[in-house]
Amino acid sequence: MKQRQSSIASVAAIAAATIIFSLLMIALSGSGLTAALKGFARGAFGSSYSIAEVLVKAVPLTLCALSVACGFYSGFTNIGAEGQFYIGAVATTCIGMYLPFLPGPLLILLSLILGFAAGGIWAAVPGWLKARFGISEVINTLMFNYIAIGIVGILLQTVLKDPKAFFPVSSYMPEGMWLPRIIPGTRLHAGLVIALLSAAFIYIFIWRTWPGFRIRAVGSNSRACRCAGIGVGSSIMLSSLLSGGFAGIAGSVEIMGLQHRLLDGMSPGYGYLAIVASLLGGSNPFGIIAASIGIAAIQVGAQGMQRSAGVPTAISNIILGGVVLLILLRPMIMKAIGGKAHD
C-alpha cells in the first residue's frame, strides 16, 4: 500500500516538476506566459485540424516506438528506428515508382509488406551480429542510421530523383497508393488505423504466443533459456526483425499517408523520439500509443506557441529531454518520497 502511494506520488512529482520546468523555460524565453500557454493549447487542441495534426505526428511516432519496444522485449536495444524508417520509406518509393500500373490497394499492401521486410532486414543485420558474435547492437543500430540516411541521400541524387525537381526529392507516388484521409479537411490519414492495429498485433504476439514468450524470456534471462533449450539467437533475430519491421512500416506509412514522395530529412527524428515514447509508455503497446500522442501534442503545441508568442519550438525538445531524465530518476524519487512519508 505504502509502495503504491509513493509510486503515485512519484508520478505526480514528475508531472509537477515538468510543468514548473516548462513554465520556467517559457518565462526565460522572454514571452508572456498566458499568451504562450494559450498558443500552446490552441495549437494542440484548439480545433479539429490541430487535433488531427497531433495525430498525424503521433502515427509515425507510435509505429517507431512500437519498434523500439519489440527490440526491448528480448533485450535488443534498438537505437536504429530512424534508419529503419528511411529504409522502409525507400522500399515504398521503389514500389510506387517501378510498379505504378498495379491497382492502388495492392500497391498499399505490397508497400506495407516490403516496408516491413526492408526495415526488418535492416535491423536483423545488427540482430544477427549480436546473436552470433555478441557484438553490441547499440552501436551497430546507431551506425546503420547513418548508412541508411546516406543511402537515401545518394538515391535521391540518382535513381530515385524526380528529374523535374530542383531539390533532391523523388517524384510523387501514384495517387491510388495514397492512404485515404479519415477526417476530411485535415491531413489525418488511415495510417492511424495501421498504427492502432500494429499495437494490438504486438500486444497479442508478445503476450499470447509462444514466439512472443520466447522473446520475453530471452530478454529476462537468456542463460535459463539456453538451459531450457529455447533458441536464444533465433529469438533475438526474430525480435530485431519485428523491431525493424515496424519502423519500416512507419516509413512506408509516412510516404503513402502524408508526404506522397520520398524526401531528404523526411523524419524530424521520429526514430529517436520513439525511444522516449517507448520509455514513457513503459514498453506497453497501449501505453506507447498514449505516450506518442502526448509527445506529438507537446511538439505541435510548441509550434502554436511559437506562432502566437514567439517561444522557440526547441523548448519542446528540452522539456522532453528533462522528462526522460526524471523518469529514469523515478525509483530514486519514489524512495525519497517514501522515505519522507515514513518519518
Place this chain on the structure above:
Amino acid sequence: MFLLSFPGDLMEAVLTMRHISKSFFGVPADDDIDFDVRKGEIHALLGENGAGKTTLMNILYGIYEADGGEILWKGGRAEFRSPRDAIERGIGMVHQHFTLVGRLTVSENITLGLKSRGYPFTDRAYLDKKLEEISARYGLPIEPGKRISELSVGEQQRVEIMKLLYREAELLILDEPTAVLTPGETEEFFRVLRRLRSDGRSVIIITHRIPEVMEIADRVTVLRDGRKVCTEEIGNVTEEKLSSYMIGRQLRHIERQAAAAGGIGFSIRGLSMEEGGIPLISDLSLDIAEGEILGIAGVDGNGQKPLAEAIVGIRQYGSGTMSLRSASLDGMSVEERKRLGIGYISDDRHHDGLIMDMSLEENMLLRSDRSGFIRKGFIDFQKLRKETERTVERFAIKTHSVDMPVRLLSGGNQQKLILGREIYSGVHLVIAFQPTRGLDIGASESVRELLLSYRSQGCSVLLISADLEEIFSISDRIAVMHGGRIMGTVSNDGHADMTEIGLMMAGKEMNA
C-alpha cells in the same frame, strides 16, 4: 539492572529484535518474531526453507523494511535503511550467493568501496599486509593477490568473511554458510567461527542442518512457517527435539529397494572436454541402466558442471559419444536432447533454472514437453494454469498465486517448481545436479523420494552431489569424480568402503 545477578557478559544482548513482522503480498513471512543475540555468541537460526529466516535477517540488514516491530542494537533503538547502514554500525552479512567480482583480486574485493590509505592511489602492499594480519589472527588462509575467479567456493567464502572482518563487523550473519563446503572445509570453517567467538564477536548462522547446530552453536532459535517456535541453549536440546521443533513432525526413513536394473539406459564413451586449453573432462565413460540411480560423488569443481552441461547439450564436447536408450545424442541441440526425454535440474536455479522476474506459470513454459500448452503458436493459458496449479499442489509449493514472480518464492519452493517442471512422465534420464542444495529436510526428502519413484518407473538418474549422505541414501552405484575423471565406481550395497571413497575424492585412482 536486575540482570546483574546473571553471569556478567554472557547475558548482554548486543542485538534485540522485538515483534518483527513482515508480509509479502498479504502472506506473512515473519509474524511477531522476537530474537536476540549476545556478545561473543554463535546463535543458530534454524528452520526449513520458507520459515522466514532469511527474511528476518534481511530486515536486520536493511534490505527489507519490517511492517512492524523494533530493533535494538547495543542497547539503543536502531533502524537500518540499507546494508550500508548496517555495515557502518558493525553488522555484516554473507549471502548464500556471494557478491564478489570475479576479475578482481582478493585484496581488491575486500577493500572494494572503501577509501583506503593513499586513495586514489591505493597502497596495495600496506593493505595486503593488513589482510594477512587478519588472516593469521582468525586462521583464514588467503592469498591477497589471487583473482576471485581462480578460487574454489570455500576460498571465496573466506574472502566474504574477511570482507566483514576488514570492515570490523561485530555481528556476522552467515546465510547457509556450509551449503557449499566439503566436510573438510566445514571443519575448517567451524574453527574460524570459534575463533571469532572467543574474540568477542557475535555470529548468526542461518541453517537447516541440525547436526551443525549441535556442533557449533551456543543457542538456537527455531522458526517454523514464519513464527518463532523457541529459543534454547544448546545444552537443553537434542537433535530429535530440534528436528521436531523445526518440521513439527517425525522424519520418515527412505526405503530403497534393490534395483531391478533393466537394459542400458544412458551411456557415455570417451568424453573429453577442455576450455582454453585446460582439460575439464578427460576420457570419461559411464553407463546408467534403466531404472538405476548412479551417484557422482566428489568435491565441487571437479568437472561435474561441464559433465552435466555436456549431457544436456548446453556445452559442446570435443570428443566422445553419448546415447540414450541406444539413440545417439551427439550433435543434438539442448531442445532435441530434452525432447528425447532428458530432465535437467541445475545446481544454479537463479541463473540456469528459472526466470526470476516471470511468474510460476510462465516458468512452467520452459519445460521441454510444452506442446500441450501451445495451440497453433498461441499459449493455452487455461491449460498452463491448470498444470501449474497441479504442480504447486503436488509439490506443496508455498505461493500466494501462480501469477507471482518466482523471485518472491523461497529457495526450496523455487527448486520444487523446477522439479515439477523437469521431471514428468516421458523423461528417460534425469540429471539431478545438487537437487537438494538449499532445501529443507522435508523438501529434500520428497525430492529424493521422487527420484526413487522415477527410478522404479525405469528412468535412469544421474545424481551429482557434493553431499555424500545424499549420494549414499539413494544411489545404486557410486562413481567418484576427481579432476574431470572418474576415479572408480563402487556398488552401494551397504558394504562400501568409506575410506576408499574418501581417497578417490582426494584423487587416488581405484579399480573397483
